[in-house]
Amino acid sequence: MTKRIIHWFRRDLRLDDNTALLTAYATAEEVVPVFIVDDAILRRPDTASNRVAFLLESLHDLDGNLRSRGSRLVLRRGQPEEVLAQLVAETGAAGVYFNRDVEPFALARDARVATRLEGQCAVVSFEDGGLTAPDSVKTKTGTPYTVFTPYKKAVLPQSVAHPRPAPTQLRTPADVLGEPLPTLADLGFATAATLPPGGETAAQARLSDFIRNGLEHYASARDRLAEEGTSRLSPYLRFGCLSPRRAYWAAREAFSNGSPGLEGWISELVWRDFYRQILFHFPYVEGGAFKRAYDELAWENRPEWFECWCEGKTGFPVVDAAMRQLLTTGWMHNRARMIVASFLTKDLLIDWRWGERHFMQHLVDGDLAANNGGWQWAASTGTDAQPYFRIFNPIAQGKKFDPTGAYVRRYVPELSAVPDRWIHEPLLMSTDLQRAFRCIIGVDYPSPVVDHGHQRIKALAMFSRLTTNQP
Template identity: 55%
Template sequence: MIWIHWFRRDLRLRDNPALYTAAIRSNGHVIPLFILDDAILRAPRTGAARIAFMIDALRDLDASLRARGSRLVVRRGRTLDVIRDLVRETGAAGVAWNRDYTPFARRRDAQVEALLRDLNVETSISEEAVILGPDDVRTGDGRPYAVYTPYWRRWRALVEQRRDELQHELEPPLFRQVSDHDADLAIPDAADLGITLSQHIPPGGETPGNARLASFVDLGAAHSIAGYADGRDLPAEPATSRLSPYLRFGCVAPRAALRAALRLLDRVDDGQNAERTVRSIETWIGELAWRDFYYQIMWHYPHVLQRSFKPQYDALSWENDLALFDAWKKGRTGYPIVDAAMRQLNQEAWMHNRARMIVASFLTKDLLIDWRWGERHFMQQLVDGDHAANNGGWQWSAGTGTDAQPYFRIFNPVSQGQKFDPQGMYVRRYLPELAQVADRYVHAPWTMPPAEQRRCGVVIGRDYPAPIVDHAERRMRALALYRAVSSVAL
């Protein structure tokens, strides 16, 4: 009996429940399938960095399968056609996959289920992209949470209740040889798909993902989880896990990340840094909960991908100045912390989370540009671009979403830089033209006297732009813009 496992965003062998089910049901006669579907590859929000990372991950997955006597079957085409054809070619009795949560994925998967029912083929669908599913964490009266803090308390309590279940690790299953078929493809290069990558991205796949997780939870490592709570808001410091691309493509299972953190909690002794370490581990677990939170928001309120969670903010009269938007994208706003963050995105297809909040606030509340413009741009550029988390972060910053930052709390880009990059290390890393600017001026270089500008080799307006807007003036305009549609009184 043959089963197909349809890989999507679960590009790993370990801790893969749908793959494990397919192997058990078929006694190892599994066809591991990945579909290159132009509906995704050519989608407006699909970016070159994510496709290149995905190709890397597919190669790593194929190598792992070959080491176990199998291989990855890659086909290109419309998903329904590929699955129908492969079922007919192989006589497969079942198809297994892990659930995805976007509206597009839900529609596609419902169509695949209907097709397989018509073909008399079994299906098995598992949860693996989140730690607790969108229907697992509910309020006392059965509703989904719309505010993170009570969600977090309930989520954390459920994690403890289900700790034995969550600690269970699925080993990679055994496989039997996959037969060749004429329609099978070699894993393409990004160039074969018409993709040109200009950014420097990390290697994709389960192997580098597991190595990164192991390093992060190694308390003896130079930059481990032990310093996460204190360092995670400092963009110049290597204090974050950098696991987001691996979680995005399922190269690392979210439950594996949680399991590693819980095991650390059990091992922390009463030494000098125990309190700091426990606080850091719990803070990082909280970030995994944020990820689940945004997935349950997208699941229960799919309109957030097109509109504001809070409907009154759909009436905001954005100015949407194209020249200002272009300057923001290029990192040419004249505000160093904003420009450094955008240039990091342009160079690395990634951005530090604190920086994401700063640039999102700046786009929406200084430039008065619709948050959806920024959300779409991030999805096109980020190697870890995830519909749920990206949307949740943008709506939080714009003040339009669930559990959002209040609209009247507007980040000052100068004070944000001074607080989170006090020596300007992050700014100078991505804005080399400001390398010689003194610390006291590095976050507001336009305040340098002309003689100081000449001394450090950066004349404002020539070597580095003057601010494209005045923050104080734009803050007042933003408040008026939001106040006009908000029911919240100042």
């Protein structure tokens, strides 16, 4: 048995079913669990204070869980390659173990770490972040899948490994020093959003609650904007506070006789894997259209319209409610993400990358692979894309998925007195009705920033010009 291994925590902030950690535990007498606060990440323009807040809570929870097993989290700050080289020198560790990431930034960082530690100790990485490894599911001709449904058929149900429980005890050398956990303010961030509690403990509780109370109704409730019809597990999966394999098997085992909710929910976990493998195999999607021809789309990019969209002041109630949900809670319902992304790209004719960045700056679950996949889906520039001529009508979407207007009223208080009949089209109210319901359009609540029908024609022309010119 090796004497000491360093486990480098990154997007795997849990003890349960943590592949690299469990291997270190099985291989070494002592494990040094380290987290490195990396200023290169904190300074990125798409870093969200909401995610930093969630991260800090998750680290706090992780430290508590390690302590209850006789260990503790060693926190250091600096460039990962230098911090790890120093830690290896201090501890004499025989190896640095970590779980692999798929993001280009992380892959470049990990390559630097491997080079820096060459000859000093072993650097070993493990597959952990998905139901399956991003390069393990291929078509018969050995190419990656770029269409979701065949990908899903290839993944399920056999290939998902069963989760393994957390180590019961972990020995960590007493003389390895770490810094105290910083506060959000120490790192130069602040947030006013009401966020979910971070950490593995909260993740496990939420998973159990969802399986007990939500999963059965998922198929019918998941698209209703005003309800908590989805699991809200995305931030936990994003930071690895929850193993996707644990989530998968917990759901399957609870509903071993099957249920529509189960299959629908599992599909969403597979979507997460699907976009991870897209980013892994086609890293140019970070910053570029999956279908490269669409990089030439002539977006109008009007900054004043973008500002209305970001602030939730477009005059389209469901869009505004969703954008304000993002600002106040750091999260947005999936159906709402689809509506606002379609609206930005196909009604406001603004480049999907602008929206992608705004989402990353606020989402507590902001994740390059899923966010990029979602944006490119909505903009029809991505894999398996929604054909560009299918354009969401924001009023029809609002009526369908928020029929009583409860979602709109929750986030757009200016419309709180407007009856259901006009809640998604307040402009249709006469001046008298506007006065009666204390909502004068153009004064209390904005007039629609664009005419949907008109913009739809422009969007179709923008896409078809390109399709015609570039076969």
